[in-house]
Amino acid sequence: MTALQKGDNFPSGVTFDYIPHTNDKTSINTCGVPIKYDASKEFASKKIILVAVPGAFTGTCSEKHLPGYITNLTRFKEKGVDQIAVIAYNDAYVMSAWGKAQGVQNDDIIFLSDTNVSFSKNLGWLKGERTARYALIVDHGKVVYAEKEPAREVTVSSADAVLAELA
Amino acid sequence: MADKVHHPSSLPELQALMSSTTYVAVDFFADWCPPCKQIAPIWTKLAEQHTVPGQLAFAKVNVDHAQDVARAYRVTAMPTFMFFKEGKQVAVHGQAMIQGADPRAIMAAAEKLNGLAKKRAAEA
Numbered sequence: 001m002t003a004l005q006k007g008d009n010f011p012s013g014v015t016f017d018y019i020p021h022t023n024d025k026t027s028i029n030t031c032g033v034p035i036k037y038d039a040s041k042e043f044a045s046k047k048i049i050l051v052a053v054p055g056a057f058t059g060t061c062s063e064k065h066l067p068g069y070i071t072n073l074t075r076f077k078e079k080g081v082d083q084i085a086v087i088a089y090n091d092a093y094v095m096s097a098w099g100k101a102q103g104v105q106n107d108d109i110i111f112l113s114d115t116n117v118s119f120s121k122n123l124g125w126l127k128g129e130r131t132a133r134y135a136l137i138v139d140h141g142k143v144v145y146a147e148k149e150p151a152r153e154v155t156v157s158s159a160d161a162v163l164a165e166l167a
Numbered sequence: 168m169a170d171k172v173h174h175p176s177s178l179p180e181l182q183a184l185m186s187s188t189t190y191v192a193v194d195f196f197a198d199w200c201p202p203c204k205q206i207a208p209i210w211t212k213l214a215e216q217h218t219v220p221g222q223l224a225f226a227k228v229n230v231d232h233a234q235d236v237a238r239a240y241r242v243t244a245m246p247t248f249m250f251f252k253e254g255k256q257v258a259v260h261g262q263a264m265i266q267g268a269d270p271r272a273i274m275a276a277a278e279k280l281n282g283l284a285k286k287r288a289a290e291a
Contacts, residue, residue, distance in 0.1 A: 030244040031200035
């Protein structure tokens, strides 16, 4: 059980569950089906921000943490970020609904479930039985930033903090 | 009266249908998905109206029961409608697949396929 540090390679064999975004028109309904997201494979060829939050739809996560990433998306893209992956303890259905509730309408920000919290558990970054609050910058398989919140506030894992790390 | 919709429960079954019929239109659904239930009677009716033996068949695939099929076609939202000609996915009216219970798009696709199927039947 080792936390990731700047300079580490992103571990292999990491997968999450998620429901990919579909183009729902307001008069059309679709039911999503979770599929596996091979993070190790995807992260090897992209510049990704991985943000972990304790819970979808919860107060701080919905009001103080995630919105920073949504509003700053353009700035992230300007710094070469391909995608932002948000993970939490919730299942893929809840994560998908949270993304829709937050108004995310494409794949720039994806909502993944840390199934059985296995990834966060391997890092040792849990909050009770939930995922803790942390952020990683993974650039083509290399961990460039890995910080876990020391307390309840959103500081080192906030969008602003992560943006500052992206040269 | 048996409905004309095929219910392949495995990839080999679906592939057999695709080998025997030029055009196959597939409805990927799940029992627990309300929009799928909404569209089901429409699919049955389209099968009644537009099936052309050997040329156009309508099928429904239950993604929970026929998981190999759902995985092979990477179905991630239900209902998803896909269209195949000689076993290969094709676009009808510019759409290779329709995601969601969109009656008008589905009916338009079925009619277009029926027209193509009838032409081939006449030429055969």
